[in-house]
Amino acid sequence: MNTFDMSRRGFVRLSGVAAVIALAGCDSSAGGGSASAGDTFMIGGIGPVTGAAAIYGSATKYGAQVAVDEVNAAGAVKMELNWQDDEHDPEKSVNAYNTLKDWGMQILVGTTTTTPCVAVSTETNADRIFQLTPSASSVNVLGGEEIGADSPRKDNVFQMCFTDPNQGTASAQYISQQKLGTKIAVIYNNADAYSTGIYQKFVEEAGALELEIVSTQTFTDDQTDFSVQVGDAKDKGADLLFLPIYYTPASLILSEAKKQGYAPRFFGVDGMDGILTLEGFDTELAEGVMLLTPFVATAEDEATQAFNEAYKAASGSNENPNQFAADAYDCVKALAQAIETAGITPDMATDAMCDALIAQFTDPGFSYAGLTGESSWSVTGEVTKTPKGMVIEGGVYMPLDA
Amino acid sequence: MGLLTNLINGISLGSVYAIIALGYTMVYGIAKMLNFAHGDVIMVGGYICFIAMNNVGLPPVVAVLLSIVGCTCLGIVVERLAYKPLREAPSLAVLITAIGVSYFLQNTALLVWGADPKAFRSVIDSPSIKLFNGQLTVSPVSIVTVLACVAIMVGLTLFTSRTKMGKAMRACSEDKGAAQLMGINVNTTISMVFAIGSGLAAIAGVLLCSTYPTLMPTTGSLPGIKAFTAAVIGGIGSIPGAALGGVLLGIIEIFAKAYIGTQLADAIVFAVLIVVLLIRPAGLLGKEIHEKV
Numbered sequence: 001m002n003t004f005d006m007s008r009r010g011f012v013r014l015s016g017v018a019a020v021i022a023l024a025g026c027d028s029s030a031g032g033g034s035a036s037a038g039d040t041f042m043i044g045g046i047g048p049v050t051g052a053a054a055i056y057g058s059a060t061k062y063g064a065q066v067a068v069d070e071v072n073a074a075g076a077v078k079m080e081l082n083w084q085d086d087e088h089d090p091e092k093s094v095n096a097y098n099t100l101k102d103w104g105m106q107i108l109v110g111t112t113t114t115t116p117c118v119a120v121s122t123e124t125n126a127d128r129i130f131q132l133t134p135s136a137s138s139v140n141v142l143g144g145e146e147i148g149a150d151s152p153r154k155d156n157v158f159q160m161c162f163t164d165p166n167q168g169t170a171s172a173q174y175i176s177q178q179k180l181g182t183k184i185a186v187i188y189n190n191a192d193a194y195s196t197g198i199y200q201k202f203v204e205e206a207g208a209l210e211l212e213i214v215s216t217q218t219f220t221d222d223q224t225d226f227s228v229q230v231g232d233a234k235d236k237g238a239d240l241l242f243l244p245i246y247y248t249p250a251s252l253i254l255s256e257a258k259k260q261g262y263a264p265r266f267f268g269v270d271g272m273d274g275i276l277t278l279e280g281f282d283t284e285l286a287e288g289v290m291l292l293t294p295f296v297a298t299a300e301d302e303a304t305q306a307f308n309e310a311y312k313a314a315s316g317s318n319e320n321p322n323q324f325a326a327d328a329y330d331c332v333k334a335l336a337q338a339i340e341t342a343g344i345t346p347d348m349a350t351d352a353m354c355d356a357l358i359a360q361f362t363d364p365g366f367s368y369a370g371l372t373g374e375s376s377w378s379v380t381g382e383v384t385k386t387p388k389g390m391v392i393e394g395g396v397y398m399p400l401d402a
Numbered sequence: 403m404g405l406l407t408n409l410i411n412g413i414s415l416g417s418v419y420a421i422i423a424l425g426y427t428m429v430y431g432i433a434k435m436l437n438f439a440h441g442d443v444i445m446v447g448g449y450i451c452f453i454a455m456n457n458v459g460l461p462p463v464v465a466v467l468l469s470i471v472g473c474t475c476l477g478i479v480v481e482r483l484a485y486k487p488l489r490e491a492p493s494l495a496v497l498i499t500a501i502g503v504s505y506f507l508q509n510t511a512l513l514v515w516g517a518d519p520k521a522f523r524s525v526i527d528s529p530s531i532k533l534f535n536g537q538l539t540v541s542p543v544s545i546v547t548v549l550a551c552v553a554i555m556v557g558l559t560l561f562t563s564r565t566k567m568g569k570a571m572r573a574c575s576e577d578k579g580a581a582q583l584m585g586i587n588v589n590t591t592i593s594m595v596f597a598i599g600s601g602l603a604a605i606a607g608v609l610l611c612s613t614y615p616t617l618m619p620t621t622g623s624l625p626g627i628k629a630f631t632a633a634v635i636g637g638i639g640s641i642p643g644a645a646l647g648g649v650l651l652g653i654i655e656i657f658a659k660a661y662i663g664t665q666l667a668d669a670i671v672f673a674v675l676i677v678v679l680l681i682r683p684a685g686l687l688g689k690e691i692h693e694k695v
Contacts, residue, residue, distance in 0.1 A: 051517040052618065087517065190665065218664050222624050224614035227411035228659040235404050248519050248616060255521075255615050259530050259541045260407075280456050280617075281521035 040078045041339065041346045043068065043332065044105035046096045046120065047112030051087035052248055055274035056324045060112045060134050062315040063325030066307065067332035069314075077336045078346070086111060090119040097123055105129065106350050107357070109331045112324065114138045114164075114194040125154040128351035130358065132335060134327035135161045135270070138193045142381040156354050158361055158381040160327045160334070160372070161294070164194060167269045168201030168244065170387050171292055176209040178389075180265055180290070181240025185215035185233030187253060188244050192221070198244035198269055214238050219249065226256040234262040243268045247275035254285040265290065273322045276395060283395035292387045294372035295323035296399045307371055320396075323372065330370035337368055407538060408660045409653065414544035416652020417551040418613060421606040422629030423636065423644035424554055425599040431639035432575045432595045435493065438500040439480065441626015442507035443600050447473045447607030448617050449515055452522055462525035470604040477600025481593050489589070504623075511619035519618040522611035543612045550605060555645040558598075562641070571595060575639075628655075628671065635678045637688020646686060 045064050047057030061083045068081045082103055084096035093116030100108070108124055108131040111117040117136030124131040125143075133141060136159070143153035162170065175181060184206065189195040206213055214236040217229035230253060233241055241257070241264045243250050250272055257263065268291040275286055297308055297320035307329060311321040321329075335357075338344075342360040344353055360366055367376040373385040389400030422444060429437045450472040454465035484503050488496050526546055530539040562568040570591050573581040582588050610625055611617050628651060636647025651671060658670040678686065 052519055054516075054518045220665060222668075223664070224616055225411075225415055225656070225659075227415075228408065228656060228664065231404065231407050231411070232660070235407075251521055252614060252616055259539065261530055261532055261539045279518060279520045280452065280523060282523060 039346055040080050042104045042106045043079050043081045043335070044097075044100035044103070044108045044110070045081055045083040045328075046086050046093055046100070046108070046110035046116070047083070048088040049083070049085040051089070053088040053113050053246065055247070055277055055322070056135060057085065057088075057112045058315070059274075059322050059325040060110070060328035062311055063134070063321060063328035064109050064332050066310045066314050066325075067329040067336075070310075071332060071336045074336075077339050079332070079336070081109075081332075086113075086116050088113045088116060090116045092116075093120050094123060101127070101129075106346070106353055107132070107335060109134065109328065109335070111136055112328075114141060115192070117141045118193065121154050121157045125156055128156065128354045130350075130354040131157045132331045133157070133159050133161075134331045135324050137161050137164045137167060137270070138197050139163050139165060139382075140193060140197075153380060155358055155381070158377055159383050160331045160375065161270065161323075161383065162385075162387065163382050164197030165201040166382070167292065167387075168198040168203075169205045171198070171242065171244070171267065171269060172202050172205035172209055172211060174292060174387075174389060175240065175242075175267060176206075176211055180267065181211075181238075183212055183214045183236065183238045184240045184242055185217070185236060185238030185264070186213060186242045186244070187217045187219065187226070187229045187233070189220065189246075189249065190218040192245075194271065195245050202242065202244060223249075224252060226253050227260070229253070230256045230260055230262060233264070234260055238264055240265045240267055243272065246271040247273070247278060251275055251278055251281055251285070254289070255282075258285060267291070269293075270323055273324065273397075276392065276397070277319055277322075283392075286392045287394075289392045290400060291390050291392075293323045293390055294385055294387055295326035296388055296390055296397060297321055297326075298396060298398055303371060326371040330368070330372050330375065333370055334368040334375065338366065341366070404660070408656050410538075410540055410544065412653035412656035413649060414541070414547055414613060414652070415656060416632075416649035417544075417547040418606060418610050418625065418648075419629045419632045419652050420551045420645045420648025421547070421554060421602060421609065422625060423633040423648045424551075424558060424641065425602040425606065426630050426633040427636070427638055427641060427644035428558065428602070429595055429599045430633070431641075432571045433485075433592050434575070435485070435496045436500060436630070437596075437599065438497070438626070438630075439503035439507055440599065440603055441622035441624075441629070442504050442511075443473050443476060443480075443603040443622070444607035444610060444626065445511060445617075445619060445622035446476060446507060447604030448522065448611040448621060449511065450604070451525065451608045451611070452520055452617055455523065455525070456520075462527070466525060466605070466608050469608055470601050473604035473607070474597045474601040477596045477603070478593055480600075481596040485596075486589065486593075489592075508619050508623070515619065517619060519616050522615040522617045524612040524615060525608055526612060541613075543609065547609045547613065550609060551645060551648070554602060554605070555641060558641050567591070567594060631672065631675050635675055635685055637685025640685070640687045640689070643685055643687035 047060045048054050049057045068079045071079050086093035086096045097120050111120050112135050114136045118140045121141050142157050188199040215233045266289040270293050272291045338360040342356050344356050361377045362379045375383050375385045390397045391400045425440050447469045451465045451469040454460045454468050484499050526542045528542050530541045532539050570586045574588050574591050578588050632647035632651040633644045636643030655667050655671050659667040
């Protein structure tokens with residue numbers, strides 16, 4: 001996507017200024033790192049509120065705000081949320097993190113997107129600040145074994161969403177169980193950790209389940225022409241097109257498929273969520289698109305409906321919250337529950353608070369029941385919960401109960 | 403059939419490059435400057451059309467005309483404010499100014515319209531044409547793009563060779579001083595060149611966004627650079643050269659993607675530029691000019 005190109009170029013020009021700001025940030029935070037505002041937990045949030053991935057960041061911002069308001073209303077724990085924009089850019093994300101540290105952040109809810117989160121989680125790990133990300137799904141966010149022995153696991157980082165491997169594995173299992181397709185094509189972004197991570201595990205699991213992958217095509221961030229990729233899937237006769245990518249390229253692929261008169265079953269992952277709110281997007285193109293996600297806004301249960309109302313009021317729009325909003329809401333609520341259970345107080349030093357929260361989250365007896373299902377965490381920081389299938393019908397997400 | 407599909411896609415992409423390249427080559431050929439802001443005028447054209455259609459609800463034809471008028475005015479204003487004061491300055495100063503204008507337009511667009519990508523609805527809303535039992539589909543946008551490209555190329559060639567203004571442009575291109583002595587208003591002529599170039603950019607913007615329906619402040623930059631490459635391959639300053647270079651580049655890009663690899667496509671496109679410049683430094687249809695010392 002061109003935005004990234006622009007921000008890179010923009011960054012070169014701004015880097016001098018940014019370096020000065022970052023240095024200034026280090027100075028003041030060294031003195032005031034463990035300071036806190038008395039009886040209130042200072043919760044920082046980072047995610048793209050502008051830029052190509054803005055839909056995710058805005059959703060997480062408002063979702064987290066709804067939860068903070070609820071927690072404060074309940075009274076047992078007091079929280080204040082400060083949300084910073086990172087435009088889905090790692091450098092800007094680290095700058096946002098430094099801004100929050102100056103502000104006196106004790107716990108980080110974020111970052112929303114994966115690539116910036118890998119950078120920021122390294123910082124929180126070094127600074128001993130507890131971090132719970134709503135939606136950054138790569139294992140590299142957690143450290144994990146995949147980034148090598150010289151880079152140990154980041155024990156302070158936890159996820160509310162599935163890791164990429166789990167999304168890829170779950171997608172393959174779902175497609176196989178529901179017999180959604182016999183010949184599968186995949187188009188993924190091989191310049192993106194999120195997309196590549198899902199793709200690798202999908203292929204692995206598809207092999208084990210004997211799903212036939214007939215076409216594998218890649219693209220990189222700047223591309224807008226998908227005629228070759230879609231054409232290849234069409235020529236190979238794929239009846240299911242798996243798209244482990246974000247919604248902006250997905251919208252171009254759907255449009256290209258229509259242009260070529262190709263109508264397979266489209267199957268996406270959580271990055272697809274948000275496509276319906278893309279300005280100017282013809283929602284008919286997304287008709288019948290399936291995706292795996294832990295949250296369905298059209299679900300009938302009371303908690304989901306109440307969240308829908310609160311979210312609409314907080315965001316000032318008529319759109320239903322997507323799963324990113326629900327994940328962020330669950331992050332804050334899970335934190336509140338952990339804080340209460342472990343008896344953590346706002347006057348604790350951030351590193352002591354971090355250790356206490358790690359102990360609480362990895363406690364085998366600890367689980368949190370929220371909008372995105374019953375969640376519990378492994379010692380590696382990964383979450384365990386059951387994904388739900390969704391299908392887009394008439395311009396809205398409907399649960400897939402087949 | 404796959405080969406034919408790729409060829410059609412290549413020609414379609416190439417025609418978009420060609421229209422952008424025509425704008426580049428026109429300005430270079432006459433004003434002897436590289437207008438790097440050309441790609442960003444394309445983006446502005448796309449936004450004007452998007453807003454006219456989606457937010458104001460105007461019919462596509464009116465939206466396209468509005469976009470052409472808007473970009474033409476923008477081109478004239480940019481020329482008057484940024485380039486005209488530098489008429490006597492060294493070409494490097496003008497080049498840097500053009501890059502500055504490019505950033506200015508991108509960041510203004512970022513402020514005005516935000517960074518969120520918009521899904522552009524094609525101005526030509528009719529289903530694809532199916533051939534050979536649906537094995538081969540041709541989108542109407544591609545056909546319009548190719549036709550527009552040919553029409554613009556022929557139109558520009560006739561304009562520069564037959565009309566009084568066109569002849570004045572060629573005179574300015576050859577020797578500004580002599581043209582002035584012959585009673586040609588060089589400043590007006592160059593402003594006119596920018597007006598035409600920017601009007602072409604609007605058409606290119608609308609067709610680009612109709613073919614690849616996404617619009618953001620940086621939409622024009624990569625196609626702009628590729629089209630510049632196309633203009634250089636074809637021989638910068640040559641009108642048929644720009645069209646040829648554009649179409650060739652489009653076909654090479656799509657074929658490279660299909661048969662070599664999607665990651666390598668851009669690298670191959672620029673490698674072709676290097677090879678062409680090594681063999682024919684003036685480009686495929688460019689005239690070699692020997693500088694007298």
